[in-house]
Amino acid sequence: MSGVLQGLTAAETDAGTGETAKADPFGWDTLGASGVAVVLGLVGVLLSLLVSVLVGRGLIVELLDLRNSALEVAGRRLPQAMRRLHAGQGVDIDAEAPMRRLAGDELAQFGTALTAVQRAALKAASERAELLSGISGVYVSLAHRSQVLLHRQLDLLDTMERRQRDQAELDDLYRVDYLATRMRRHSESLLILSGIAPGRGWRDPIPLADVLRAAVAEIESAARVQIWAVPKVSLVGGSVADVIHLLAELVESATSFSPPSTKVQLRAARLREGVLVEIEDSGFGMNEQALGEANAKIRSDRVDLLDAKQIGLFVVNRLRDRQGLRVELRPSPNGGVTGAVLIPEVLLRDDMPIAAQAPHGRGLAPASALIPRQRQ
Template sequence: MRVPRTTKRLRPRSVRARIVTLLMLPIVSLMALWGFAAVTTAVSIGDTERVKDVNAELLTPVGELVTALQTERTAATRYAAAPGAQHLAALTAAGNASDRAVTAVRDGANASSTDAGLLDAGLPARIDRLEADARALAALRADIDKTDIDKTGADKTDTDKTGAAQKAFTGYSTVIEHAFAVVGGLTGENDTDAASEARIVLELSRAREAVAQEQALLAAGSGAGTLTKEQYALFVGAVATQRELLGPAIADLKPVHRTAYDAVLDSGSYDTLAAVENRVRSAGPGTSAVSAGFLTDWDGSAGAVLKGLAEAETGAGTDATAQADPFGWDTLGDSGMAVVLGLVGVLLSLLVSVLVGRGLIVELLDLRNDALEVAGRRLPRAMRRLHAGQGVDIDAEAPMRRLVGDELAQVGTALTAVQRAALKAASERAELLSGISGVYVSIARRSQVLLHRQLDLLHQLEQRPREQTEIQELYRVDYLATRMRRHSESLLILSGIAPGRTWRDPIPLSDVLRAAVAEIEQPGRVQAWAVPRVSLNGGSVADVIHLLAELVENAASFSPPSTKVHLRAARLRDGLLIEIEDGGFGMNEEGMAEANRKIQSERVDLLDARQIGLFVVNRLADRQGLRVELRPSPNGGVTAAVFISENQLRDDMPVHDAAVPGGQSQGGRPPAQALIPQRQR
């Protein structure tokens, strides 16, 4: 399965990042759950605080306004039905109380810190409508004050008074209904326990409103002496509403708040109230419904019931909301416990993750550092010592550990075992190479002795008078012996031993090049171009001849017999450049890079039997400080470039035609004569 590149980029690369990612995933999930619980709890606390603010600033003043308007409505209907000084005084007192309640509502709305639009989208409009109704109360009161005189200045009839009373009842009831609409908007904005209790109390408030309507209707009827059909229908509806709401709503209250309502229902005033309601409903509309026998103790009982309901309503709604504790068990509950326990769980998870992750990261980093130390320093250093022929104590370099501990400790033990195996293999290989080198030296020394004797014998035979054919045969044998001597010297060079041929005096570069060409099988294929007049220090002559012979022979071997091998030399500012160019088919980039690696590498693998001549060039170049490189030839073949530094050259050209004291070679001949075989002199 192929992994997309984007996924690869998102993957953590370091061990630390991967472990942190692995450990953080469950912690982040736990923190998300804890955050959800914390936010939920915070919302509950905020809702409770908001409900308290709404209750103190708006809900309580509106409730007091409703109570004041209910009292004023009863006084207004009684005064409208039966004008008199006593009734007017009661109306005036009730109006003053309503005005104070309106002022309290207005001040609470202005001081409220809660945006009404956030509680309920229609609440601002409801509050504005209630304020408009409050401003219209003055006009409604003015109409009631004139109920005893008509437009002509004459006393109004009973019918006019009944109509005025009904108008007052409707006006005040409309304002009260608008106040209940505001209360409904204030208590329906959330699902907190306090808000739920407030909605139940709102139903009880409507039940109290029904009782207040009953009182206002009977006050209007008793003042006029008769209960109209419309008033009777409103009275019966109010009774039904009161009885339908009061019982079920009280049953939904909390037990602590239900007690006050039960006391009202069990009181004699409520029994009297209920009895009067039943008698009025049974009597029907007319004068009998409001006769003195039917309304015995009505005002006192209705007032006591309304007062008891108002007090119970205050205790169940306003006080309960005001005393609600945002940080109490009722508000926090299970979510609060979840927040506390979740926080403890998050902290414990973080602590355990940090301790475990840190320990694991430290162990992994130590293991990585040990592996890098072994791979980058200790093992290569031991390898270099082994290749240099020095012994290595495997137990000191890689002490064996016991296979104990956890998996990481076992990985460290396995790493040590791998290091010991590598050192052991390298040590055995070094011993093998040392043995092979010794064999090379022994064979080369023996071959050199025989070859030198053979060359001396060939030189003696070449000096005797012979036929041209025999001389040519001797020259061919001389070529073969010279090449065999070079191969024997190659064995010594690969073994790290200098060959026997050395010179002390500088040798002309032209003689050095001719001597290198003379040591290959087909010297006639080599075309030497103009050579700078420069000499090579005697200590470098033998190695340079051998190195050039290897490169020239390699160029001749890997090019067609019909092509020439070009040998050029150029004097540079900081040294001498010699180029050997063949006319072969060249090498691909990989093959040429491999050949240059063998020439320039610091190590020589004696077990690699391919292109041993390149290893010989490597050893010679390293010993003399030469730079050798293979590169593509413009003609399609390969060019071998040899750079000789300035400190190995001399521009003066010494004369070598005569023997000079101190300038003899180890073979006893003049240096220039000793370079070139007899066949080329």
């Protein structure tokens, strides 16, 4: 036992003062192969994290660029191009969406695909605009031809009415005159929706009372419309045709959506801003949502010609915008709908001229005799 204890003491002394105590704890000899592997592994992890951060930041920057580009295309460039196409202006697809070269990077390929989608949308919209323009041209041509024939027919009817002495035959001619006048208004609606002014017009101011009577004369149920007292003012000649057409559309709508046994009231009052014309019916009325949608279509800057059920509102929209009128539909105290049209002061004249009325027989009056002959 004494020998063993002496050996342990000697070994302890050597461990504290020998080569082992003097060895570097971070040296290669001390670390060995396992220590070197651990250090290299830690360095590799740090490098991986650094590379990941750098690559991730680069991807984030590219994705943000793609996002901003997509938002600019969807929010600004594409809507502007669509508005120009709707306005009838041409759009250069190569200038609006230049095609990028296809690169090997996936994000670059995604950007190229986004540009291809934009070009496809612009091309489709451009082709649709060209198609609508062609259809509009056909409508305009047909409307012009119909107008020429209808004007000739109205002139012939006027001559026959002046020659006819039989009251029954004269009333039948007057009814044909009314039908031809309505056909002329529908033909003019095609021109108005195509952005073209109708062919008829007046040089001199026309009394407002004659304008209201002419608007009533262009509907089928003219006998159901009751015209109240009208201010003694005149409407400038250049606005007469559009105001007649607009009022005729509203009066016809009032007679169509009210019982045949009821009357449609047509009133006019002088205000500080101009003359307010109201067309009031006693029909079934419209709910608040329907009135809001109708007024929105009347005031809208865009006209959807594919909505065939709202052609009358779109015609009113175009005429309102062209003459600077204010048009609104609102509930009537009698349960129906009241159409209010404010004619601005710039379109009115206080010095009302004396209109030479065309002679006509008793009973039903021809539509062509309600106002002076127009300038074709």
